[in-house]
Amino acid sequence: MNKVNLAEKLALISDHWNPRVVGELNSQHVKLVKFAGEFVWHDHAGEDEMFLVVKGRFRMEFRDRTVELEAGEFLIVPRGVEHRPVAAEEVEVLLFEPAEIQHTGTVESPLTRHDWERI
Amino acid sequence: MNKVNLAEKLALISDHWNPRVVGELNSQHVKLVKFAGEFVWHDHAGEDEMFLVVKGRFRMEFRDRTVELEAGEFLIVPRGVEHRPVAAEEVEVLLFEPAEIQHTGTVESPLTRHDWERI
Numbered sequence: 001m002n003k004v005n006l007a008e009k010l011a012l013i014s015d016h017w018n019p020r021v022v023g024e025l026n027s028q029h030v031k032l033v034k035f036a037g038e039f040v041w042h043d044h045a046g047e048d049e050m051f052l053v054v055k056g057r058f059r060m061e062f063r064d065r066t067v068e069l070e071a072g073e074f075l076i077v078p079r080g081v082e083h084r085p086v087a088a089e090e091v092e093v094l095l096f097e098p099a100e101i102q103h104t105g106t107v108e109s110p111l112t113r114h115d116w117e118r119i
Numbered sequence: 120m121n122k123v124n125l126a127e128k129l130a131l132i133s134d135h136w137n138p139r140v141v142g143e144l145n146s147q148h149v150k151l152v153k154f155a156g157e158f159v160w161h162d163h164a165g166e167d168e169m170f171l172v173v174k175g176r177f178r179m180e181f182r183d184r185t186v187e188l189e190a191g192e193f194l195i196v197p198r199g200v201e202h203r204p205v206a207a208e209e210v211e212v213l214l215f216e217p218a219e220i221q222h223t224g225t226v227e228s229p230l231t232r233h234d235w236e237r238i
Contacts, residue, residue, distance in 0.1 A: 003186050003194045025167035025195045026217050028147060048144035054191075067122050072173075075122045076144045096215060098145050 006032065006054055010092050012119050017111045019095055019103070020119040029116065031095040035087040040112075042105035043082045049097045050076045056091030060084070125151065125173055129211050131238050136230045138214055138222070139238040148235065150214040154206040159231075161224035162201045168216045169195045175210030179203075 009022050009032050016036045023030035035058055051060065052074035060067045060075055061084045067075055077083050085093075103113045128141050128151050135155045142149035154177050170179065171193035179186045179194055180203045186194055196202050204212075222232045 001181075001186070001195070001197065001200070003188055003192050006191045006193070023169065023193065023195050025169055025197075025215070026147065028145065028215075030169065030193070030195075030215075050142065050144055050149065062120075067120070069122055072125045073122050074125070074142065074149070076120070076142050076149075078120065078144075081120070096144070096147075096149075 004030075006092075006094065009119055010034070010054065016090070018113055019116065021116045022119060024099060027099050029095070029097060029099045029101075031097070031116070032119075033093050033095060034090055035085055035093060036090045037087065039085045040104055040107055040109040041082055041084045042107040043080055044097075044101055044105050046079055047098045047101045048076055048079050049101065050074055050095065051085070052094040052096070054092040054094055056087070056089060058085055058087035058091040058093070061086055123149075125211075125213065128238055129153070129173065135209070137232055138235065140235045141238060143218060146218050148214070148216060148218045148220075150216070150235070151238075152212050152214060153209055154204055154212060155209040156206065158204045159223055159226055159228040160201055160203045161226040162199055163216075163220055163224050165198055166217045166220045167195055167198050168220065169193055169214065170204070171213040171215070173211040173213055175206070175208060177204055177206035177210040177212070180205055 019033035138152035
């Protein structure tokens with residue numbers, strides 16, 4: 001039962017699109033990730049997903065709209081909704097989502113991660 | 120599917136120990152709350168609870184130790200563990216916990232809330 005300092009954990013992350021688990025509760029994961037550039041279009045059939053910006057900004061693209069997010073703002077993407085995060089510059093994001101979630105849904109991409117590293 | 124700005128929501132809260140729901144996903148609630156002073160000792164038999172400090176600082180007391188938390192840090196209190204948040208000065212906190220959680224566990228206090236207001 002130790003506290004987690006977001007900045008200390010984020011300092012351990014040097015790559016992009018590779019979420020690390022920093023906490024777990026009620027079968028949900030708390031993850032930290034850095035985005036830069038464009039991710040792949042995907043959805044999660046059974047899981048809602050929360051994105052909270054810690055530092056920087058990015059946009060979440062949907063098929064019919066875009067939501068711009070900056071530090072101190074969060075967005076919940078409901079299950080089944082196709083989305084693609086895009087970051088013009090590096091952004092630090094906290095994710096909250098079920099532990100069983102698949103990184104890119106059913107889409108396979110070079111960016112897809114199949115295991116969740118803990119830091 | 121609208122984004123939530125933490126500072127804008129926190130500006131709507133003028134009381135203490137009264138968490139407001141600002142998001143829901145996977146049967147979990149995202150809440151915002153301001154603490155000041157001492158809460159009551161309690162535990163949640165079936166729910167883990169996450170406290171992320173947005174602004175300020177507070178301490179989480181356990182029966183055998185205390186954890187000091189400041190902005191950008193979070194703590195997960197496992198189910199069944201007695202705890203009491205104490206804030207020498209007002210602090211802004213984001214909570215993440217199951218939607219069915221009871222505010223003060225099985226303890227009834229003047230601070231106990233039985234409904235979760237959404238803002």
